[in-house]
Amino acid sequence: xxxxxxxxxxxxxxxxxxxxxxxxxxxxxxxxxxxxxxxxxxxxxxxxxxxxxxxxxxxxxxxxxxxxxxxxxxxxxxxxxxxxxxxxxxxxxxxxxxxxxxxxxxxxxxxxxxxxxxxxxxxxxxxxxxxxxxxxxxxxxxxxxxxxxxxxxxxxxxxxxxxxxxxxxxxxxxxxxxxxxxxxxxxxxxxxxxxxxxxxxxxxxxxxxxxxxxxxxxxxxxxxxxxxxxxxxxxxxxxxxxxxxxxxxxxxxxxxxxxxxxxxxxxxxxxxxxxxxxxxxxxxxxxxxxxxxxxxxxxxxxxxxxxxxxxxxxxxxxxxxxxxxxxxxxxxxxxxxxxxxxxxxxxxxxxxxxxxxxxxxxxxxxxxxxxxxxxxxxxxxxxxxxxxxxxxxxxxxxxxxxxxxxxxxxxxxxxxxxxxxxxxxxxxxxxxxxxxxxxxxxxxxxxxxxxxxxxxxxxxxxxxxxx
Numbered sequence: 001x002x003x004x005x006x007x008x009x010x011x012x013x014x015x016x017x018x019x020x021x022x023x024x025x026x027x028x029x030x031x032x033x034x035x036x037x038x039x040x041x042x043x044x045x046x047x048x049x050x051x052x053x054x055x056x057x058x059x060x061x062x063x064x065x066x067x068x069x070x071x072x073x074x075x076x077x078x079x080x081x082x083x084x085x086x087x088x089x090x091x092x093x094x095x096x097x098x099x100x101x102x103x104x105x106x107x108x109x110x111x112x113x114x115x116x117x118x119x120x121x122x123x124x125x126x127x128x129x130x131x132x133x134x135x136x137x138x139x140x141x142x143x144x145x146x147x148x149x150x151x152x153x154x155x156x157x158x159x160x161x162x163x164x165x166x167x168x169x170x171x172x173x174x175x176x177x178x179x180x181x182x183x184x185x186x187x188x189x190x191x192x193x194x195x196x197x198x199x200x201x202x203x204x205x206x207x208x209x210x211x212x213x214x215x216x217x218x219x220x221x222x223x224x225x226x227x228x229x230x231x232x233x234x235x236x237x238x239x240x241x242x243x244x245x246x247x248x249x250x251x252x253x254x255x256x257x258x259x260x261x262x263x264x265x266x267x268x269x270x271x272x273x274x275x276x277x278x279x280x281x282x283x284x285x286x287x288x289x290x291x292x293x294x295x296x297x298x299x300x301x302x303x304x305x306x307x308x309x310x311x312x313x314x315x316x317x318x319x320x321x322x323x324x325x326x327x328x329x330x331x332x333x334x335x336x337x338x339x340x341x342x343x344x345x346x347x348x349x350x351x352x353x354x355x356x357x358x359x360x361x362x363x364x365x366x367x368x369x370x371x372x373x374x375x376x377x378x379x380x381x382x383x384x385x386x387x388x389x390x391x392x393x394x395x396x397x398x399x400x401x402x403x404x405x406x407x408x409x410x411x412x413x414x415x416x417x418x419x420x421x422x423x424x425x426x427x428x429x430x431x432x433x434x435x436x437x438x439x440x441x442x443x444x445x446x447x448x449x450x451x452x453x454x455x456x457x458x459x460x461x462x463x464x465x466x467x
Contacts, residue, residue, distance in 0.1 A: 120160055193205070218249050295307050
């Protein structure tokens with residue numbers, strides 16, 4: 001632990017790819033729930049500027065608890081009324097902050113399922129009310145459970161608002177009062193600290209857990225490993241994996257996947273494969289995510305035969321490849337100039353019932369464009385258009401027309417644009433403008449006017465977007 005502590009206190013600049021990985025994994029739940037209807041969002045102020053939303057796993061219980069209380073408890077009506085008053089509503093005076101804090105506490109105390117909901121309502125008042133919330137939570141009177149309840153509510157509100165410094169202050173007050181914070185709150189705090197680059201503060205929180213409780217769980221260790229890998233400190237993450245047994249925690253496939261990805265990003269492919277062997281020897285079965293990372297390693301090294309062997313091994317052990325797996329393989333073939341094998345992998349992908357996505361198109365387009373095959377790109381657009389049902393991105397096509405014009409390949413740009421029109425692929429006005437401007441700049445005025453007439457008199461089955 002002492003060696004890990006010393007390593008953890010060293011500052012390190014995060015790698016941009018691991019920043020993307022960390023951001024993806026730490027915001028996956030938020031991204032997923034943002035696309036779904038959240039019935040509790042109607043209680044938030046209309047002028048709040050934070051993407052506040054209850055996790056999908058908590059919405060049902062919170063909503064049912066709220067419905068029960070609205071039917072049976074007049075106090076719940078009063079609390080919601082106080083919390084949801086609008087500062088711009090002339091028909092009702094703006095409730096004082098202390099009254100709103102107290103209403104949120106009563107709501108949280110009425111049912112455990114409403115605690116996250118109450119914290120979200122308070123988070124909507126932040127950061128302008130941060131000092132008031134800190135003062136209110138510290139000055140709470142009553143029994144020990146009541147005082148702890150106010151601190152716990154304030155902690156979750158600051159975490160929901162993404163305010164790490166204030167959350168640390170409330171955590172210190174909870175420790176001083178002799179109480180133990182929840183594992184869920186600490187896991188959220190650790191992710192927030194790592195996301196903001198406060199590695200030493202995160203390590204201090206972890207050290208307090210090992211000394212004063214609660215005992216770190218698997219989720220805590222995975223959050224720590226991911227955070228250190230995000231900061232480029234993969235060795236520290238590996239050390240945490242080694243000490244998990246001392247806390248009676250067994251690593252899972254997610255723990256290994258994070259470290260394997262960390263090694264791969266920093267070019268330590270052999271360490272990644274050693275960790276893969278260690279994972280299988282410990283009895284942990286790899287997932288499709290594991291194999292996607294390993295196939296990507298071989299593709300980036302240009303070892304396409306080994307990448308294909310890894311792909312075949314995954315199929316042999318009974319793991320189904322997904323769209324990401326094929327995208328990684330197609331990307332490797334495209335960058336290696338093996339366009340025919342990339343097309344074969346795309347055909348295999350479709351034969352397995354998998355649907356190509358926008359990444360598939362961009363990968364193929366980049367590879368085909370690199371080797372000067374604009375006609376082949378038009379046919380690939382047609383194929384993907386049939387697969388998606390006319391949902392190929394117009395921006396993607398415009399981008400490649402502009403790229404060809406920039407490179408001076410006007411004939412290829414012309415073939416690509418007309419090929420797309422002939423296949424009823426949506427074409428943006430930006431693509432037409434780029435080619436018209438390129439023709440005009442080089443003195444090909446007749447070709448520019450011809451393209452202008454095509455743009456203004458499209459065929460009935462041609463789609464041209466003007467925005």
